[in-house]
Every structure is written in structure tokens, then in C-alpha cells.
Amino acid sequence: FAHSDADLSDETKRFALSPTDIALLNPNTKTCPIFRSAQDAELTKSIYRRVPILVNESKGEAGNAWGISFRQGLFNMTSDSGLFRSAEELEARGLKLEGNVWRDEENESAAFLPLYEAKMLHHFDHRWATYDEAGDTRDVTLAEKQNADFVVTPRYWVEKSNVEERLKDKSDKEWLLGFRDICRNNDERTVIASILPSVGVGNNAPLMFFDKEPRQVACLVANLSSFALDWVARFKVGGVHLNFFIAQQLPVLPPSTYASSAAWTDGATLGEWISSRVVELCFTAHDLTAFARDCGFDGEPFGWDAERRFEVRCELDAAFFALYGLSMDEAAYVLDTFPIVKRKDEAKFGSYRTKTRILELMAAMQSSSAAKNV
DNA sequence: GTAACGATCTGGTACCCTCT
């Protein structure tokens, strides 16, 4: 991100990284991160001194507190394309479409599940984009999101038995955690992870599998969706892929974090405080009922209320800035490095309200912590 | 077979500039 020779004489853009620094930031691969300034480098190093990486290969099982394993989706968009079926084919076979699942009235096991692609997912949203009748993708509308029965339409479907077979050694859950492989460090947001139903998934939406409680996984989703983590991730993504080796070396709070409570969680554990918010954000449609139930929530899907979602997401972001040990000044600096978020906020609301609200919430958290210490 | 990842292609949007 030094674009001209003049940048080389800018003292804020000139800094040194020692071998120890590089080993701190990318212990598995010793890859050199891409910092834009000395300030970025120093703040990132301070985060890595406090927060462990997701999978530290040199530490064996102890280096994988989440018991996590990865897989490039369930189907390779190139080599598995022979298994993909279009709506026309399935209709011609006499199958009936229910939601986004094609069913055979005579043979219950012969169903075809949607094949999700990464672009259909976004933060806390498994209904971000859908295919239309013409075969083009479009964003899901607000009215559609507000309908808990609405489901996205994929480009292809895959046989349910193929999905089950590929999942049988990986997960017994009826939901998955996927993230976008294709991303850039100058996109609006870089790390985009989401809970999605247990369906077919293309290789550009890699999946994470765990041996942890669903509520803890919900907390991980919030962590992966936080500005704090995203800011760090941007120094790690050099090309256009969020490869496994990059994901594994992101600073991610360990599951044990969520067993404790904070002054601002009102007596609840962090796990309860965070996971209840994640369920509220994710469980907006009936096709994620299994996820809500696994997290201990028995109610109906939450209505899609943009203002409420904004508030809850700001709460989560404020929480993760605090959990990452960032001061309000540091959080403000981090949020100023998301120009597209800022620009869209200003265009729609007249100011960078995401930043304003997160900082307000951080201030409130700090004063409740201070009150508790008295 | 899985994973990392480059090359190329597609189709879209956003924004800026110039010309009329």
C-alpha cells in the first residue's frame, strides 16, 4: 500500500519487523504480514500477545483449543459438478419444490438440497443473496428477510445422501459454519462467516467443524464477525483468498473465554451474553431452527429489524474490542480503517454511526466495570 | 483426494471526467 516513492519517505510508513515479530504474528508459516503503518504493526502485535491464534500447529492439541477442522465446502464446484442438478432437471423428474428443497413424494430419502455458494452468505445472515428466475444472483430484499419462511434459491441442488455422506464423519449437527474464501483486504469487510443450514456447500465457502458446544460456536461466529478480528485479518490476506493457513493464524479468543463473566454482562457468562445475541441475529428463518434449539432457544425466529440488528451488532463489536484489550482510542482508529463502512453510513445516515455507537457502548462498558471495582 | 493458489473470465456497481 505504498503507492509512490514519496511514501517511502513517510516516517509513519517505515518500520522494522524482527524475526520474533513475524513468528508472533504468523507462528505456523512465518509469513510476512502486510502492514500499512508502524501503528498498525504495533497494535497488531499487542493483540497477538494477548490473544492466541486459532490453530497453533507447533502446540499440538493444546494449540487447537476449538478442536477445529476445516474442509473446502462439501462439493468442489469444478470436479463435483457432475452431481449438480438444475431446477429444470428436478422438475422434469417429477420432484416437488418445498422451500428450497426438492422432494420425491414416493421416496422420502430421495431429496435434493440446495448447493450454497459463498456469495449467498454474510455476517449473521444465511439469506444474503439468491438466484432469480433468470439465473442471476441478487440481494435478498428486506421484505423477504422479514419473512421467516423465505429461503434462498441456489443455482444448483445436490442429492441429500451425498451431503449426508460427506458430513457423517464431520458433524452430527443440522447446521454448519462456513466462511467466504474469496475476499480482499480492501473489501467492505474481509472475514465473512455465517451459520447456515446443513445443506450442500461449494468449495468457495470453506467450513469449520468443532468438538465444542453450539453456544461456544455461536460466540466464535461473533468473534469472526467482529471489526477487531477483521482489522487484523486485513494484514494477513495478501491475495483474494482467505486460505486455511490464514484463518488458522487469526487471533481468536479461546472457548474458555466464554465461561467467565464481565461487569457489563449483568451476571451472565460471556457465553450466554454473546450467544443469545448471535441467536437473535442468525435465527431469522425457520431453516435455522436446529441451530437455535442447539443453543437452548425454544422460541420462534426473530423478526428482521434493521435498527435492532444494528444495535446488537454494535454491542457485540464493542464487546470484542474490549475482549481483545483495545482502548476506545484504539477502537476508533481501527474503525476509521473501514472506509466503505464509513462511506455507506455517511451516505445513509449522515455520519459514521457504526463507529459512534460502538464507542458509546464501549464507554458504557468501561463505566460499569469501574462501578463494579468500587 | 485435499489443499494452496494463480490465471482468466464474467457481470455487476460506483465514480469520475468530458462532451453536448
Next chain:
DNA sequence: AGAGGGTACCAGATCGTTAC
């Protein structure tokens, strides 16, 4: 002011190679 063109950005899909 509006039309048209150019360019950058965005988000993939597809195909291929290499390594293990």
C-alpha cells in the same frame, strides 16, 4: 443537467498446476 465513456472496484466461477 444529462449522456456517454473509461476505469476501478467488487465477488465470484472455472480451470489448471503443484505439493503432499
